[in-house]
Amino acid sequence: MKRSFFLLRSSGWHTLYPLTKLVVVMAVLLVGLAAPSPIVPLALCVIVILPLVAWAQILREWLRASAIVLLPFAISVLLIQTLFFPGATHSFMSVGPFALKEEGLFFAFGTIARLLLLAGAGLLLLLSTHPADMMHALEQHGLPPALAYIAVAALELVPQMQARAESIADAQRARGLEIEGSFLTRVRGLVPLLAPLVLSALSDVDERAMALEARAFSARRAKTSFKPLVDTKRQSVIRWCLVCGAIVFAAAEVLIL
């Protein structure tokens, strides 16, 4: 069963304190997205994100996930903008009755470049940092623990719900309910699946709540951490530099360029 997006590797990037990774990604995004020219996000993707992905040893998975996220979007943006860009005057080619617009092409290129950076940086973080570690780091910097727990557990519960839905679907298929087939039969097949899914999730809520209490979740004490999440002075300095640098850079891009 697939639990989360996280990929365990023994890379230097993985040993970084989660907050440092978050700041790196945020700084890159700020600089990239504040720039008026799409060349900047594209360049950042190639000279910053890609090497980090390689360092984290997740190149193949990152490429695949990026393609899955971006391709449908990129294709539709490209088609719609080159065909129907409003107020476009230059067309560089015509296909049958359609004129392909130059302005639309540039606009689509800009959008795709920014999306590429957004998805690439986001996936780098998602694939290389376990949500529990990220939340733990944020907790150490003042995020309320209950909030952190809810965020992580909600993320982790999605695959569990999926697995449960599959097992209910299996049981119902065994009893002869249609789950494959045309769109309509599948929708009709969903209805009997929904009731047990919701009911069992609800009846589990109470047991889950009690089980958490049985493990002292509601204790009002300062929590400690089993897993050493090592933050270093150097990383903290780097983070502050990155934050300040990114703000200055982004401001310069907006004001000067």
Place this chain on the structure above:
Amino acid sequence: MIRFERVTYSYPQTKRPALRDVQLQIDEGSWVAVLGANGAGKSTFCAAVAGFIPHHFRGELYGRVLVNRTDTAATPLSELVTQVGFVFQNPLNQFSGAKLTVAEEAAFGLENLGVPREAMIRRVEAALEWMGLQTVADRSPYALSGGEQQRLALACILVLEPRILVLDEPTSQLDSAGTREVYDSLRSLLASRHLTVILVEHKTEWIAQYADRVLVLNEGAVVLDGSPREVLAHADLSRLGVNPTRYTIAARAARDLGIWPSDRGLPVALEEAVEGFRLLQEPEGIRP
């Protein structure tokens, strides 16, 4: 030691009490099995021992539950959990869902209690070893077998070092191999540590082997209370919605056929049954 002093409890918005006038004492170090039909109040009894009643479930509670001489109603739940550990049916519902490995999951309760890291590591290692999980400490809790998962759920509670362990149908989601794993681990744990165990379990064959005392609940009241031999061979057991062991059933059938002497007690465990049936084959006396 656990003491129930005339405990009657009704869940919110219900009229019929789920526990009726329960009065009993459980000594330290005993293994108590709790039996009864569906809805008899077994889980409610467990919740009362562990303090979920009245801390988690509101409703109306009369009488007192004392654990180690203190009223559970007067002790916060987060302190009670270090005295009474509670293990539920479904292992997956007991995991925090926020931890990557078995060892991290086991440490969750200690993190919540703010236990220093060195002590935490020691206690997690000990609990995983008691449950035979050292070799899977770095695996994902979700990549374990059912039996391993329930043993992990037990380890997660054992790290809190409670003196009393309450297990509500801990093997109902497991196959027979998983059930055996859980009981074997429990037994070796109890051999090394002096714990009080309260166990709800429908598989009476297991109870006959392990328990020193059996309670049968019916509509919230304790109707039978005694040794496994007394209770499991009791004539009323089936009527109370509890299956006798297969050994008792076989011997009773033999008695109804007139093969098993009616003055001989019925067996509840395998060895007794074998011995009983072996005696049947021996000649009653030397015939002329």
